[in-house]
Amino acid sequence: MTSPVFKTYEPPQTSEKTVWYQIGLPSRGQALYQIVQEGVPYTTYTKLVELSGADVKKLSEMLAIPLTTVNRRAKSGRFSTHESDRIVQFVEVYEAAVRLFEGDREAARQWMKSPIKGLGGKAPMEMLSTGVELDAVIDMIGRLEHGIVA
Template sequence: MNSHFTQYRPSKASAAGFWQQIGLPARGRRLHELLHEGVEYRVYPKLAKMSGIEQKSLARYVDIPSATLSRRAKSGRFKMAESDRLYRFAELFKAALDLFEGDADGARAWLLAPNIGLGGRRPVEMSATSAEYQTVLNLIGRLEHGVSA
């Protein structure tokens, strides 16, 4: 199998609008700078709303304890590692949204359901590490190209 079939490639047409709505650049130097500086807290509720996942649940999925989340709400900014996990979750949601052709309910349902291609794990639980995140993106890439999961 060619490796290009296993890689997720974001849809360019809808990418900009998604990232604008949550308040992050999609790619490039400014994104890298923001991740190092720490993503502003205001991105978090927008991401939760857009994904349709309750804020407390989202915090669990991205491995941010509730006490830490409260501190970040007060300080107004996440730490670099937390920002990276939030970005990975946003990427996963965006990829699922592309897979379901913009259907947020379908994307959310897919992310929340156990998946045989992930050994029975739920995709939403796999944004805490880069290896897990890449596994989900690869699965989405295979699904988009009709390769069995």
């Protein structure tokens, strides 16, 4: 029997407790699509740095956005569509991790930094620069949520 794939995570509706709400982004729908097309504001990035516990440089590395580009976006005020997509994908993973740990952001941050056997011994934060790796992290979170040993 084939095991189910749990990569269709949908963040909960926006509330004050979600990462989405705290960084000022809608969690889905047309409003999110439009923001990604127009470019995520740099202020959203700084809020994400604060919430995730990563510094500006570390987050840029995780997202595969060069630090020089991040610095240029600080001046221009917005990220490109592609960069915005990477940011939104990170938010999706981070929100899923926070949800996995029932709202405990510190536990989620620690889990994201820890090597995971089911991810080939890599930490989830090391696997966010490509879509394939990001999907593996989302799958892992889904398996853990459903009690499937990783």
